[in-house]
Every structure is written in C-alpha cells, then in structure tokens.
Amino acid sequence: MDHSLEHHQSYIGRPASELPTPSLVIKKPVLDANIRRLHDDVDKLGIGFRPHTKTLKSIEVTRMMLKGGKYRKVVCSTVPEIAGSLPLVKEGLLDECIFGMPIFKGVLPRLQVLSEQIKIDLLLDNDQQLLLLDSSNKSSWDVYIKIDVGARRAGLTADSTRLQDLVKKVEASPRVNLKGFYCHANHSYGCRNEADTRAMLQTEIDSVLQAASLLPPEKPLEVSIGATPTAHVVNTLRAAIPKNISLELHAGNFPTNDLQQVSTGVTPIDSQAVRIVAEVVSIYPERNEALINAGVIVLARETSAFPGSGKVTDRPNWDVVRVSQEHGILGCTKGDERVDETFKVGDRVWLWVQHSCITAAAVYVYYVVDENDVVIDTWLPLKGW
Ligand SMILES: Cc1ncc(COP(=O)(O)O)c(C=O)c1O
Numbered sequence: 149m150d151h152s153l154e155h156h157q158s159y160i161g162r163p164a165s166e167l168p169t170p171s172l173v174i175k176k177p178v179l180d181a182n183i184r185r186l187h188d189d190v191d192k193l194g195i196g197f198r199p200h201t202k203t204l205k206s207i208e209v210t211r212m213m214l215k216g217g218k219y220r221k222v223v224c225s226t227v228p229e230i231a232g233s234l235p236l237v238k239e240g241l242l243d244e245c246i247f248g249m250p251i252f253k254g255v256l257p258r259l260q261v262l263s264e265q266i267k268i269d270l271l272l273d274n275d276q277q278l279l280l281l282d283s284s285n286k287s288s289w290d291v292y293i294k295i296d297v298g299a300r301r302a303g304l305t306a307d308s309t310r311l312q313d314l315v316k317k318v319e320a321s322p323r324v325n326l327k328g329f330y331c332h333a334n335h336s337y338g339c340r341n342e343a344d345t346r347a348m349l350q351t352e353i354d355s356v357l358q359a360a361s362l363l364p365p366e367k368p369l370e371v372s373i374g375a376t377p378t379a380h381v382v383n384t385l386r387a388a389i390p391k392n393i394s395l396e397l398h399a400g401n402f403p404t405n406d407l408q409q410v411s412t413g414v415t416p417i418d419s420q421a422v423r424i425v426a427e428v429v430s431i432y433p434e435r436n437e438a439l440i441n442a443g444v445i446v447l448a449r450e451t452s453a454f455p456g457s458g459k460v461t462d463r464p465n466w467d468v469v470r471v472s473q474e475h476g477i478l479g480c481t482k483g484d485e486r487v488d489e490t491f492k493v494g495d496r497v498w499l500w501v502q503h504s505c506i507t508a509a510a511v512y513v514y515y516v517v518d519e520n521d522v523v524i525d526t527w528l529p530l531k532g533w
Pocket of ligand 1: 203248332399
C-alpha cells in the first residue's frame with residue numbers, strides 16, 4: 149500500500165535527500181557488511197544458522213541472510229513472514245521454518261495450510277499447547293521446547309520440574325516429535341559491555357544443553373540459541389557439545405542494528421544500516437528545541453543507553469527528547485549548542501533509531517541506498533499477523 153503522491157520506485161536513481169519525509173532508509177553496504185560479519189562467524193565455528201525474518205520482514209533481506217541456500221531454515225514471527233518467504237522455497241533456498249512464538253489456537257489452521265508448502269516446526273512451553281494439536285488435521289508436528297534463559301518472556305527454565313513434565317508428555321505424545329530446545333536471550337539487549345554479553349551467550353548454551361540432558365544421550369537433538377547481542381559475540385563461543393546434539397545460532401536484528409545494539413558495546417555506531425530521514429518543521433529558541441515530523445509511530449518508545457527516541461546522525465549532541473504520534477522534539481542533550489544556530493526550518497535530519505524492528509514495522513516501503521545515499525531500490529515489508 150503506498151499513499152504517497154509519487155510511486156516509491158520513482159525515487160530509484162535519485163538522491164535520498166529528495167525522499168518524502170519521514171522515510172526509512174537502508175544503507176545497503178552496511179546491511180551487506182552486517183550480514184557478512186555474522187555469516188563469517190558462524191562459518192568459522194561450523195555451526196548452523198537460522199535467520200529470524202522479523203526485523204525487516206523483507207524477502208530480499210531473507211534471501212541475503214540465507215546466503216544462496218547455504219543456510220536453509222528461518223524462524224518467523226508472523227504468518228505473512230512465512231507466506232511471503234514461500235518464493236524462496238521455489239527458488240530452492242529455503243526448506244524449514246520455526247513459528248517463533250509458542251503455538252496458539254488461532255494460528256494453527258493457517259500454519260497447517262502453509263505446512264503443505266514449507267516444513268513448519270512449532271515451539272511449545274506448556275502441556276495445554278499439546279492438546280491444541282489434537283484438533284489439527286496434520287498427523288504429527290516437529291516441535292522445539294522453548295527454554296527461558298532469564299528473560300521471563302516465553303519458555304520454561306532449564307531446571308524447572310514443569311520442563312521435566314513437558315518433556316515426558318511430548319515424548320509420550322503421538323502428535324509431536326521432539327526435535328530439540330530453543331532459547332532467545334532478549335534480555336541481552338540490556339547488556340552494556342562485551343563481558344556481560346559473552347556471559348549471556350554462555351547462559352544460553354548452558355541452558356539448552358541442560359535441557360537436552362533430560363533426554364537419553366543417544367537421541368539426536370537440535371539446540372537453537374541466539375539474539376543479536378549474543379550473536380555479535382558468537383565467535384567467542386567455547387562449549388563442549390555432546391555428539392547427539394547439533395547447535396545452531398538464530399538472530400534477526402543483526403542486518404540493521406540500531407541504538408539498542410550499539411548500547412550493548414559489541415557493535416559500532418556505524419554498523420547501523422537503518423536511518424529515518426525527517427524534516428525540521430519549527431524552531432523554538434526560547435526552549436532550545438526544534439519540531440520534526442517523526443514521532444512515536446516511526447521512532448518507537450524504546451530505550452537504550454542513548455537518551456531519547458532517536459539520535460541525529462551528524463549532530464551527536466542532538467537527540468529526539470520527546471515524541472507524540474507524529475511530532476518529535478529535538479533537544480540538545482550534551483553541551484550548549486543553540487537550536488537557532490544549528491537547525492533551520494526545512495532542514496533534513498537523519499536519525500539513528502532505538503529499535504529498528506519496531507521502526508520498520510511502521511512504514512510501508514524501505515528506500516535502499518548506496519554508499520553515496522542514492523536510492524538504488526525499494527523493498528516492501530510483509531505486513532500483518
Ligand atoms: C523467538 C525469537 N527468536 C529469535 C529472535 C531474534 O532475536 P534478535 O532480533 O535479537 O536477533 C527473536 C526476536 O525477537 C525472537 O522473538
């Protein structure tokens with residue numbers, strides 16, 4: 149859906165400075181380098197890799213993350229992400245998908261339909277979810293049990309008796325085949341240095357291996373760990389993996405990064421591939437602030453070690469200090485620069501965002517630019533649930 153006066157493709161070949169505002173701009177050389185960095189790390193370790201499609205929800209980016217079919221599995225957070233990735237199955241690049249939330253009733257019929265075109269595996273963290281599968285026409289599903297490694301979002305902790313019970317029930321159920329254990333350290337976004345992030349990676353691997361030890365040592369199992377902060381330090385991984393277990397890393401945010409990732413201290417500020425371009429609408433010298441046309445919808449109300457809701461890329465002392473729906477307020481958070489000497493009405497401002505996954509979900513088109521900020525392509529994200 150595109151309501152702009154000009155079709156998004158009409159900007160191809162033009163400088164990003166001519167884009168409508170606010171727009172989401174992806175710097176392709178940075179995106180490429182971020183993907184390459186992670187591919188190199190997992191290749192060196194010789195472990196599996198499963199990209200999550202949730203950040204840009206873009207078939208173009210998923211294709212890149214799969215590295216020409218070297219990696220053949222994804223994890224998706226929505227049905228449109230799976231349905232929109234089916235051309236990659238036809239292209240011979242993609243075989244399998246994990247639906248990335250513990251299975252719920254409303255989505256099961258749609259996953260069942262999609263499973264005729266791509267192998268779909270499920271996550272479980274409660275024995276009641278097993279009962280749901282009784283209503284499914286599919287005779288058997290491959291499942292991973294979700295392990296909570298401290299985020300207290302989804303999953304069971306590796307030392308819990310509920311996990312032991314669930315493993316027994318899954319093993320006894322004719323409706324499911326236990327493939328392994330899956331964790332996601334989303335609380336690793338709170339890490340502020342490499343040592344803490346490495347410790348979080350260790351917690352992930354220790355937790356899934358502890359869970360796997362509930363099964364007989366001859367049973368083949370897969371364990372899937374990762375979040376972008378821990379993925380950024382995966383090259384430090386040292387773990388003794390039992391012979392029956394195969395290890396894979398999953399990650400989703402890594403192609404873009406954002407201020408939250410930079411805050412973890414394991415990726416530099418220039419590894420951010422996503423910026424929002426906005427416009428200065430008004431200036432208020434009396435309160436040393438400026439109004440821009442990017443608010444909470446496109447910048448999100450997310451936080452990190454960086455103040456505010458966005459950072460002006462080329463004026464490091466200026467941040468988006470307050471937001472309402474589509475209004476944003478620029479303020480000087482360091483030093484004593486004057487707004488009327490820094491900005492004028494009509495200026496374009498380029499912003500780093502706190503959390504690119506949320507920002508990306510707000511827009512209908514991504515403008516892809518080269519190293520000179522010339523638009524080379526437009527990508528349309530897969531919308532909806
Ligand atoms: C279940 C699950 N797995 C993997 C990921 C990927 O994590 P990240 O985007 O930090 O790489 C997410 C992201 O939220 C997730 O929800």
